[in-house]
Amino acid sequence: MKKSAPGTASGTQLEGGALGTSGIVFFVVAAAAPLLVMAGVAPLALDVSGIGAPGGYILAGLALGIFAVGFTAMSKYIHNAGAFYSYISIGLGPRWGLAAAVLALVSYNALEIGIFGALGYFAQSTAVDLIGLDLPWGVWSLIGVVLIWILGSRSVHVGARFLILLLTAETGILVLLAVAVLLRGGAEGLGVESFAPSHVFSLGLGGVLTLAFAAFAAFIGFEATALYREEAKDPSRTIPRATYTAVAFLGLFYAFMVWIIIQAYGPDHALALAASDPAGMYFGAIENYVGGWASTLMELLIVTSILASLLAFHNAITRYAFALSREHVLPQVLGKLHPVYKSPYVASAVQSLLAVVVIVVFAIAGADPYLQLLLWVNSPGVVGIVVLQAMAAAAVLAFFRRDRRGHSVWRVVVAPAAALAMLIYATWLIVTQMDLLTAAGPAVNAVLVAVTPVSLAIGFALGTRLARRDPARFARLGTTDVDAESLDPGVTRDCASDRERHR
Numbered sequence: 001m002k003k004s005a006p007g008t009a010s011g012t013q014l015e016g017g018a019l020g021t022s023g024i025v026f027f028v029v030a031a032a033a034p035l036l037v038m039a040g041v042a043p044l045a046l047d048v049s050g051i052g053a054p055g056g057y058i059l060a061g062l063a064l065g066i067f068a069v070g071f072t073a074m075s076k077y078i079h080n081a082g083a084f085y086s087y088i089s090i091g092l093g094p095r096w097g098l099a100a101a102v103l104a105l106v107s108y109n110a111l112e113i114g115i116f117g118a119l120g121y122f123a124q125s126t127a128v129d130l131i132g133l134d135l136p137w138g139v140w141s142l143i144g145v146v147l148i149w150i151l152g153s154r155s156v157h158v159g160a161r162f163l164i165l166l167l168t169a170e171t172g173i174l175v176l177l178a179v180a181v182l183l184r185g186g187a188e189g190l191g192v193e194s195f196a197p198s199h200v201f202s203l204g205l206g207g208v209l210t211l212a213f214a215a216f217a218a219f220i221g222f223e224a225t226a227l228y229r230e231e232a233k234d235p236s237r238t239i240p241r242a243t244y245t246a247v248a249f250l251g252l253f254y255a256f257m258v259w260i261i262i263q264a265y266g267p268d269h270a271l272a273l274a275a276s277d278p279a280g281m282y283f284g285a286i287e288n289y290v291g292g293w294a295s296t297l298m299e300l301l302i303v304t305s306i307l308a309s310l311l312a313f314h315n316a317i318t319r320y321a322f323a324l325s326r327e328h329v330l331p332q333v334l335g336k337l338h339p340v341y342k343s344p345y346v347a348s349a350v351q352s353l354l355a356v357v358v359i360v361v362f363a364i365a366g367a368d369p370y371l372q373l374l375l376w377v378n379s380p381g382v383v384g385i386v387v388l389q390a391m392a393a394a395a396v397l398a399f400f401r402r403d404r405r406g407h408s409v410w411r412v413v414v415a416p417a418a419a420l421a422m423l424i425y426a427t428w429l430i431v432t433q434m435d436l437l438t439a440a441g442p443a444v445n446a447v448l449v450a451v452t453p454v455s456l457a458i459g460f461a462l463g464t465r466l467a468r469r470d471p472a473r474f475a476r477l478g479t480t481d482v483d484a485e486s487l488d489p490g491v492t493r494d495c496a497s498d499r500e501r502h503r
Helices: 021-032 034-077 084-092 094-131 137-152 156-184 204-210 212-219 222-231 235-265 267-276 278-289 292-326 345-364 369-400 409-432 434-438 442-469 471-476 489-502
Strands: none
Touching: 021 034, 021 156, 021 235, 021 292, 034 084, 034 156, 034 235, 034 267, 034 278, 034 292, 034 369, 034 409, 084 094, 084 292, 084 369, 094 137, 094 292, 094 345, 094 369, 094 442, 137 292, 137 345, 137 369, 156 235, 156 278, 156 292, 235 267, 235 278, 267 278, 278 292, 292 345, 345 369, 369 409, 369 434, 369 442, 409 434, 434 442, 442 471
């Protein structure tokens, strides 16, 4: 097992220099679960928005690309694994930073635990289809928890290798389908109607961004590039490169693969299938164009795709917990690192235990793993992350408002302001269309929507209490770094003065 470079790992530091750009991109893209998004979610987006659905992914990618402009500009001044929490603490002040930390922990846990429902659902059906083994979905979900815990508590290298293998396989099967469709010219010939403005905006901008829940949700986790800052090689270069690469790849790949499924069936037939048999669209297409063996392989790979996503989210959660415990916001035991792997293994165990509790409760209650555990638990997580992105955009504006620190007006004023406006609008659309996402009643949807403001309120209240009881620790929130002495003194002074203005 690879050890840390001298001086880069200790009881309070993650394994330094462990990840390059490609390794971080694999974590981020794996969290997005491309095969699950395409086979399990994209047909629903197609049903909502028509053949202009590929354009929805392009628009979401552009919006998040603009967000990344300011996000990466500020990354120079962020030196720990806190990501959104650190950005918002430094930009908007420690109270809002702690509010963001609570929301981030709630949102990422909701996303990961909800996805265990998808794992149980798909693993159960795949095992029945392939080997005739019919175990309850909860058993498969719990097996997944154990596997993710084992991998998540090991070195980040182990997780990276696992994700590279699984991500290559799941994107490979989609590329295989794409090549087959292109070589046969689709069902009715290849056309580019999906990208015509008349189709992309056929439902109006509001309709396109209603689809944007599916589109924005498909990008969830791309901001996690910043969570791996302490483990990145040359983070000032690696983090921006990984962020732009992940957003560009996901936006283009999603749009391409949704366009491919339209070509595979022809526009009219594709829309009919999206309404009548969304779950079978990609499986039917690959069986028709490649063969039954490929459809069987896709069934297996959608399970591994979910596992890859779970591991990526698990790593994000444990690094948030690590950053907060190191600053004495959470119990310090959560920041304890494995003596060999330099991973936050205690936080990994606690998060896994939480997942077990939720899965068991839903299973005992007889809940549906897909319609309830996945959709009900995931939806507030998506809302929370989009809100955090909006808060981070506001933090960038606040941080650079008096001193652009050598950056262009476009990078630290125009781009983050545009991103803030788009993300606020996207949040409003997602919240007002929650019933389309959960298929639940008004009472359930009200509870799911309330998770975000309640989490923010709890975090803000904790910040206010900490400011009164321990001003010194309050002033340090979001600034604990790998090696404070190695930072540019000018950066340190900038961060300190900004924080004084927000106290």
